[in-house]
Amino acid sequence: MLLSLADPESPSFDHNNHSLDSFDRYASDMEAMSVSTDDQSASDAQENNNVMAQQDRCMSKLMAPLDSGAPPKKKRIRKTRAKAKSPELIQKLKTSRRQRANDRERNRMHGLNEALEVLRTTLPNSSDAKMTKIETLRYACNYISALAASVKLLEQSKDKHDFSELPNPDDYAFMFNFQYSNDSQQELSPSPLSRTGTSPGDVTFNSGPLDNSPPYAAQSQISNGYGCMDSPKDNFLEHSGYHLLSNHHQLDQHQENLKTFSQCSFFLDHQNMNQGDSKLHINSSGSLYENSFTFPSKMSLTYATPPTSPGLMKNNVHSYSGHPRSMLPPTTSTPPHSSYIVHQTEPRFGLGPVSTYSPSQLQMSFL
């Protein structure tokens, strides 16, 4: 076995002959011990760890003082200059260290992936399609937010001793789902219920359902230009059991100025738009819906009932862009979609493609 040649613990090891030659043999033996990186199974990884541990023992033995095994004698402190190492030796040391670092990094990433897989299986998902890593993380955030909203609603109902208005979870899940392109500035949307404030990354709900009304099922989606309902990227949203299009029939019972939505969905599309603008697709058959909340970013948009002209849009709305029929979800029960161009009130984080702005700077207002 290879180890017997190089292992200081092996009988064949000559502790007195601790020369550079023997070290070279160590280095080459350790390299030979390194495990192929292709297709490592768990057992391979374990074996690899053992080999690495063995390597480390070899190295520490080699580096340890020669009298390490001797009885505790008073040692004479001798000032010695470190032996100059040959370039070959330095190279071998580097290679060995690098190899071990690679192994550790590989194992670390495997551990990360295993944890991600656990998270994946924890989340409700009716699809066979495996969620990507980023989808899993964002989905988990949304799911936690929805659960938090559920808890809050339950507590409110308990306080009022009235559970009659407790809707089906499918009807009230409030989910923020951000989907971004390759955006280095992007942030995961924080839980809408757990944070307040206006600084980047914070979420403030100024008024409306999240604070004082039953949960409602607005779906906001900053999309990268995917279709509405039929996009694979959207499908995984529904796997949580929450609707992309949801009922708001009880909204007006809880806030006087709130009217009802029968169905609505919000769809933000900032692809192919000028920088600073974003396109909002609104699908609603409801009448006036009044609410205001601060999304993690500072994008302001105002929405009334589906306007017949751009003039009905207030504040930051710059233009009205018609009816992108191609973006419509495949349903006949909803009115025609409208899309509006709204203005982003805060500068994007950095320059670059239109899609690169931070969601922590988005503010949405529905009036």
Add this chain to the structure above:
DNA sequence: TAGGCCATCTGGTCCT
């Protein structure tokens, strides 16, 4: 074939 996703390698930085 381009783009997305992923695993791996690598060098740098921080921490113990």
Add this chain to the structure above:
DNA sequence: AGGACCAGATGGCCTA
């Protein structure tokens, strides 16, 4: 000094 962590680079695989 060595390990953990991170981000960039790279190449393979898959899919539209």
